[in-house]
Structure formats: structure tokens, C-alpha cells
Amino acid sequence: MSALLEARGLVKEYEIGSAFAGRKRIVHALSGVDLALKAGETLSVVGESGCGKSTLARCLTALAAPTSGSVLLDGADAQNLLHRDPGRFRRAVQIVFQDPYASLNPRRSIGQAIGDGLRLHKLCPARERRARVCDLLEQVGLSEDHVDRYPHELSGGQRQRVAIARAIAVSPRVVVCDEPVSALDVSVQAQIINLLSDIQTALGVAYVFISHNLALVRHISDRIAVMYLGQVVEIGDAAALRAGLAHPYSRALFAASPEIGRDRDAPGAKPLEGDVPSPLDPPSGCRFRTRCPFARERCAQEMPALRNVAGRDVRCHFAEEIVGAGFAMSC
Numbered sequence: 001m002s003a004l005l006e007a008r009g010l011v012k013e014y015e016i017g018s019a020f021a022g023r024k025r026i027v028h029a030l031s032g033v034d035l036a037l038k039a040g041e042t043l044s045v046v047g048e049s050g051c052g053k054s055t056l057a058r059c060l061t062a063l064a065a066p067t068s069g070s071v072l073l074d075g076a077d078a079q080n081l082l083h084r085d086p087g088r089f090r091r092a093v094q095i096v097f098q099d100p101y102a103s104l105n106p107r108r109s110i111g112q113a114i115g116d117g118l119r120l121h122k123l124c125p126a127r128e129r130r131a132r133v134c135d136l137l138e139q140v141g142l143s144e145d146h147v148d149r150y151p152h153e154l155s156g157g158q159r160q161r162v163a164i165a166r167a168i169a170v171s172p173r174v175v176v177c178d179e180p181v182s183a184l185d186v187s188v189q190a191q192i193i194n195l196l197s198d199i200q201t202a203l204g205v206a207y208v209f210i211s212h213n214l215a216l217v218r219h220i221s222d223r224i225a226v227m228y229l230g231q232v233v234e235i236g237d238a239a240a241l242r243a244g245l246a247h248p249y250s251r252a253l254f255a256a257s258p259e260i261g262r263d264r265d266a267p268g269a270k271p272l273e274g275d276v277p278s279p280l281d282p283p284s285g286c287r288f289r290t291r292c293p294f295a296r297e298r299c300a301q302e303m304p305a306l307r308n309v310a311g312r313d314v315r316c317h318f319a320e321e322i323v324g325a326g327f328a329m330s331c
């Protein structure tokens, strides 16, 4: 059975600079990402800033076309589907952005913003649209009173509720949430997370959940993918990853989290030092080798493949050795 939404060998490069001056350069934002989302599950994506999470979100939702590789919905190529039947892909795969203010048009009322998808996809007759919008507002914890208001009249948390209502209005099967609570007050974050969880229970929607909050990710995910410099370096069931991490980068990343990093003497559990190398000029071989305490000659010469070790997929030549050295660093 094919996955609901799948990335296959996804590569995304951005050209920057001027070709005239001979200073054209390539940002390697995604370098061969493979992942498959199952119906109804939550797959979290974590990794430092700049590792390609938002680029992945834009490719998965077809807001950006990959340079090579493909995104598949029910096994069908997204780019083909967008030519043949754009509504089908757009309805099935929705996105919620980090900044709900930037993602809502300030000149469109809340009712219009949520109703747009219903209108565009002809999901309910015009005369019933307002009632349907009010139902959706209720479903996200707002009320009929909000329908004629404008984004600037709402708080950040309320705006994010509107963005969520807009996403679920078209009955999607996947919602990609790109750091959906990072811009909100801490007190509001839990409410929005609970709302997303209630919606998943009610609608059976699958989430790709991009977040910096590792404690939260550990709690809410069915599976977790760890990204480094445009690649997935470890992906597996949350339960397996909670029991222990197999990639040196995952260990260092989780060790840096104050709520999680317990055993800092465990192998590879020292918090990360230095910056992520530039995606303009990624290291040869393993991309993490310049910061990796286990790096050896082979790591500079040969890019490790993503392969199954200890019940998860991991991109490290020496994963067995690292696992063998102990799983003391739990996430």
C-alpha cells in the first residue's frame, strides 16, 4: 500500500546572486529527502534553523516545485496532479504557517478567509457558506461573533485558530504545520496544540509537525524525523527514538534541550558546538562530520546512506558502534 503523502529523493536548490557578475551560487536547501506519511499519523520534523524544514513544508504542499525528486499523493506525482486536477491536491494537503498574521490577508474578513476554500472547491452552496464558516469557527474554539472581524482585531492565538479553521474547511487529509506555535505566547501554545490534537481525533487528519520544541515533539508524535543540512539523518517511531537515538546529531540536538538532555556524559550527548555549515558549500561525505565527535576519514569521503539500524533509519557509517556504546541518551 502506498503512503498517503511521500517525498522521494526530494532536492531543492535556490539560485542566488547574479549570473552577470559570475557570482551565481546555489543554496542546497534539500539534498535527497525521503519520507512517507501514513494516514492519520503525526510525523514531527526537527532540526536547527536553516536545515530545510520550511523548504520541505513548501515542497510537500506543492507551494514550491522541487529541483528534482518528487512528492506523491496516494502514489500519484504531485506536479502531474496539479496539472490534471489541481483541486484534488490542494484540498488534500493544507498548510498552517508559523506567523498567523502574515498568512492571513489583512483586507479579508475572517469569514471570507475561511469561506474562500469552500467557495474555490465548491464545497457548499453559497447560501450555506456562512453557517458552515460559523461551524468551523466553533470547531476551533471561536464563535459567530468573529465572522465579520478582520485579522488585526484578533490576538495571535485567535489568528492561528482562524488559520487552522481555514486549513480544515476543505476536509484535508494532511495538514503541514510549520512551527505553528513558535510565534505565540507560551500560555497560548498548549491551547493550540490541544486544538490540533482534538481536530486530529475528530477528523483523522495526518500532520507533518515542524517544531523546535523537542519536549513537545517527544510527547505528540507517532514518528520523528531529524534533519541536518537538507537531509533526514534519523527517522523512526517516536517510541524507538524515545528509547534512544542512533545518530550523533540527534543525540547532540536532544542533549541541548533543557527539558530532555539528562545524561550529558553519554556518548555523543555533548550539546552541539559551532554553527551549521553553509548550505552554499556543504561538507563532502557526511554533512555532520565537521561537528561530529565520532567522525573519521571515511566520513569525509563517502556520504552515508539512510539505512535501518536498531529499529529506525539512520544516516551514519558508524551507527551500530554508537548504538553499541549505549543508549543512555534518551530523548
Ligand code: ADP
Binding pocket: 014, 015, 016, 027, 028, 029, 047, 048, 049, 050, 051, 052, 053, 054, 055, 056, 279
Ligand atoms: P528552516 O525552516 O529549517 O529554518 P529553510 O527551509 O527556511 O530552513 O531554509 C533552508 C536553507 O535554504 C537556508 O539556508 C535558507 O537561507 C535557504 N533558503 C530558503 N528559502 C530560500 C529562498 N527563497 N532563496 C534562497 N535561499 C533560501
Ligand code: MG
Binding pocket: 053, 054, 055
Ligand atoms: Mg522554517
